[in-house]
Amino acid sequence: xxxxxxxxxxxxxxxxxxxxxxxxxxxxVVAIVSNGKEAIDFLEQNKVDVILLDIxxxxxxxxxxxxxxxxxxxxxxxxxxxxxxxKSIVKMLYDVGVNGYLLKTTTSSVLIDAIIEVQKGDKIFExxxxxxxxxxxxxxxxxxxxxxxxxxxxxxxIEVLKxxxxxxxxxxxxxxxxxSPRTVDTHRTNLMKKINVHNVAGLIRFTYEMGLx
Amino acid sequence: xxxxxxxxxxxxxxxxxxxxxxxxxxxxVVAIVSNGKEAIDFLEQNKVDVILLDIxxxxxxxxxxxxxxxxxxxxxxxxxxxxxxxKSIVKMLYDVGVNGYLLKTTTSSVLIDAIIEVQKGDKIFExxxxxxxxxxxxxxxxxxxxxxxxxxxxxxxIEVLKxxxxxxxxxxxxxxxxxSPRTVDTHRTNLMKKINVHNVAGLIRFTYEMGLx
DNA sequence: TTAAAAATACGGTAAATACCGTATTTACAA
DNA sequence: TTGTAAATACGGTATTTACCGTATTTTTAA
Numbered sequence: 111x112x113x114x115x116x117x118x119x120x121x122x123x124x125x126x127x128x129x130x131x132x133x134x135x136x137x138x139v140v141a142i143v144s145n146g147k148e149a150i151d152f153l154e155q156n157k158v159d160v161i162l163l164d165i166x167x168x169x170x171x172x173x174x175x176x177x178x179x180x181x182x183x184x185x186x187x188x189x190x191x192x193x194x195x196x197k198s199i200v201k202m203l204y205d206v207g208v209n210g211y212l213l214k215t216t217t218s219s220v221l222i223d224a225i226i227e228v229q230k231g232d233k234i235f236e237x238x239x240x241x242x243x244x245x246x247x248x249x250x251x252x253x254x255x256x257x258x259x260x261x262x263x264x265x266x267x268i269e270v271l272k273x274x275x276x277x278x279x280x281x282x283x284x285x286x287x288x289x290s291p292r293t294v295d296t297h298r299t300n301l302m303k304k305i306n307v308h309n310v311a312g313l314i315r316f317t318y319e320m321g322l323x
Numbered sequence: 324x325x326x327x328x329x330x331x332x333x334x335x336x337x338x339x340x341x342x343x344x345x346x347x348x349x350x351x352v353v354a355i356v357s358n359g360k361e362a363i364d365f366l367e368q369n370k371v372d373v374i375l376l377d378i379x380x381x382x383x384x385x386x387x388x389x390x391x392x393x394x395x396x397x398x399x400x401x402x403x404x405x406x407x408x409x410k411s412i413v414k415m416l417y418d419v420g421v422n423g424y425l426l427k428t429t430t431s432s433v434l435i436d437a438i439i440e441v442q443k444g445d446k447i448f449e450x451x452x453x454x455x456x457x458x459x460x461x462x463x464x465x466x467x468x469x470x471x472x473x474x475x476x477x478x479x480x481i482e483v484l485k486x487x488x489x490x491x492x493x494x495x496x497x498x499x500x501x502x503s504p505r506t507v508d509t510h511r512t513n514l515m516k517k518i519n520v521h522n523v524a525g526l527i528r529f530t531y532e533m534g535l536x
Numbered sequence: 537t538t539a540a541a542a543a544t545a546c547g548g549t550a551a552a553t554a555c556c557g558t559a560t561t562t563a564c565a566a
Numbered sequence: 567t568t569g570t571a572a573a574t575a576c577g578g579t580a581t582t583t584a585c586c587g588t589a590t591t592t593t594t595a596a
Contacts, residue, residue, distance in 0.1 A: 121430045126339020217334045264542055277524040279582065293544050299585065309552085309584075311490040314524055318531040477572055492552065506574050512555065522554075522582090 112229050113157060116142045117149040117175065118164040118191070123214070127162060130218030137225055146175030153179065158186045160209075160225050165192040173203065180207045187228045200235065210234035259305055260320055267304075268322060270297040274310060275317045325442050326370060329355045330362040330388065331377040331404070336427065340375060343431030350438055359388030366392065371399045373422075373438050378405040386416065393420045400441045413448065423447035472518055473533055480517075481535060483510040487523060488530045 114131060116139055118124040128139045140158060143149045149161060163176055176188050189210035190203055200211050209228045212221060224234040263271070273283040280298065284291035302308060305316050316322075327344060329352055331337040341352045353371060356362045362374060376389055389401050402423035403416055413424050422441045425434060437447040476484070486496040493511065497504035515521060518529050529535075 120336070120427050122339040122343055122427060122434070123333070123336045124339065125343050125431065126333075126335040126337065126341075128339075129342040130335055130338050214333050214335060218338065221335070266543060274524060275528060277520055277522055277528060279522070281582085289543085290545055292546055295583080295585095296545075297543085298583080302584080307490060309490055309492070309523075311487060311523055311527055314527040314531075315488060315490060318527075479573060494552085502573085503575055505576055508553080508555095509575075510573085511553085515554080 112137045112225060113140045113159045114138065114225060115140055115149065115152060115156075115158045115161045115186070117144070117146065117161060118142070119144045120164070123164075127221070130221060131225070133218070134222050137222065146178075149175055150178055153184055153186055159229055160187045160189060162189050162191055162221075162225075163208075165190060176203065176208050177206055189224060189228055189234070204233075204235060259316075260322070262304060263301070267297055267301055270294060271301055271313060271317055271322060274298070275314050275322075325350045325438060326353045326372045327351065327438060328353060328362065328365060328369075328371045328374045328399070330357070330359065330374060331355070332357045333377070336377075340434070343434060344438070346431070347435050350435065359391075362388055363391055366397055366399055372442055373400045373402060375402050375404055375434075375438075376421075378403060389416065389421050390419055402437060402441055402447065417446075417448060472529075473535070475517060476514070480510055480514055483507060484514055484526060484530055484535060487511070488527050488535075 114137055116124050116127050118127065121144075124142045124144075128142060131137045131139055140156065141152055143152055146163075149163065152158070153161065161179070165173060173190075176190060179186060179188055187210075188208040189212060190208050191212055191214055203211055210224050210233060212224055212234070216224075227234050269287060270283060273286055278286065280291040280294040283294045287294070298310075298313075301313055305313060307313060307316065327350055329337050329340050331340065334357075337355045337357075341355060344350045344352055353369065354365055356365055359376075362376065365371070366374065374392070378386060389403060392399060392401055400423075401421040402425060403421055404425055404427055416424055423437050423446060425437055425447070429437075440447050482500060483496060486499060491499065493504040493507040496507045500507070511523075511526075514526055518526060520526060520529065
């Protein structure tokens, strides 16, 4: 009997997962929790073989929760569930050591198979990792590193970044923020250095990927 | 007996909805479809009281599907389901005339109540519409209009847009797509005209808001 | 209080962009 | 087949960026 914990803040989805797994005798959903904190609390007091972990959750998100589980040598196998197939995140999670990554568009049979395979010790990823060498670890860090970068940005820099994303020119931003357009340019230059891009396209991409807009 | 059609491309979620509704005797899930096209086909051949319509779906998305249903005077009541509470979209749908809008974070009991209320003729929205005046219709159109714009873009233009979003310069894009940088510039100009922005920032904002990247 | 970080600002220059127009070839649909 | 849209490309120019540096004031933290 494989004991499974479902961590998802969407009751309907969680219910769907539970019911889909109910058809298989060797799998038992022992509990449903709705955020990462509850998941960790549950794992520390109960034996669970496999946790199905939604990425987008309040309190503690699935990614941080997964990291906690893997860091603290909890024996529970981790399968991530997500709406999206952001390559950088998938690769990051792969390198962090989670045991599987499935999209929420997956079917119950795929999910069941995945749970069984993961329990055996295999890794299940809906995406291929044919590129095995350098590029991987490069992309790995992206999601992580970007968060660090955001923390290093000053208030004013973030303000400028947001204005930039709205499509304003240096001159317009200067007017909006009551500073010289040259100052805006300086901020822009510093932002590009910190974010490690070389034009406004890169800045805006960063803004959207980090949800700063 | 309220006949309900579930339109969702996530089998697990659809299953969850079905099972959550199974507890209520007066509600019957008559079918599950996985995109807007299938939903319309089903509605045209079967009597359905309420359709639960996911917004994010392939082929025909939930929004276009809802519009089709309301436009063609199909008697089926429409409840939208979505992961997000994008105000502009909610308002747009409200004005289009859908009967309800629920988040996927909702519980089964809320969903059951909503179906019953909507069947009675009420409207169920998880969001308030306190702001009533001008700005509304302005925001309303944005989501709509942007979709129209995307449809008017040529294949090549979308390619260029994506390259642009990756931060490449005209020269680099020219090399990547094997065309002259001047051609890229032309595409860029045309894109800005169509999208109605006046710099690369606007183009990239559009790319991200429309999920084209 | 003193050093570091942040926010401000400017000068100069090469590169890139935005915007105007025109024009040819290709492809597809009426 | 014939016209329309798409994709291609170029010329010219004003504006804006990107990038280099320096420098002052303000704020914050040690």
